Amino acid sequence: MKIRPTWILIEDGCILLLDQNVNSSRKWSLPWGSLEEWETLENGLIREMKEETWLTVKIKKLLYINDFFRNDTYVLHVMFLVEKVWGILGDKIDGVDEEEIRWVKMVPITDIEKYGFTEKFKKIIEMNFPDAGNYMGIKSNIGL
16 A cells, blocks of 8 residues: 655646656646655655755645555555745756656646646636545546
8 A cells, every 4th residue: 555645736826737757648747745654644745845846835734535556556645735835946856756757837727737637627626626625536536
């Protein structure tokens, strides 16, 4: 089993995305990470966000819990809404991620379909994350 914290940072109508191979149809992703054996969800999220973006964030609220299988491994996907505490979006730290990150940037929410995200996911964001704090089953239930 693997626990995969994922987070959403929204500022001024834009969402933070990573240029990273997700699958054959999508090259951009939400920031996500893996936990070290000794980490809490919060500590792992803060560490990963700093490694990927140079930003320091704090958890604002739990959005959704989903699960799925990846390469015969059960993955618990825990999504949070975060807010920036300090920092300027910068370069990622090379060599620390499972999947190479080529770029990080803030993208207007209105444009996320151009980055491979579904209309369903865009509507969930625009509706301010209805059903936040709940187990939602498979990721496609929230448009991912």
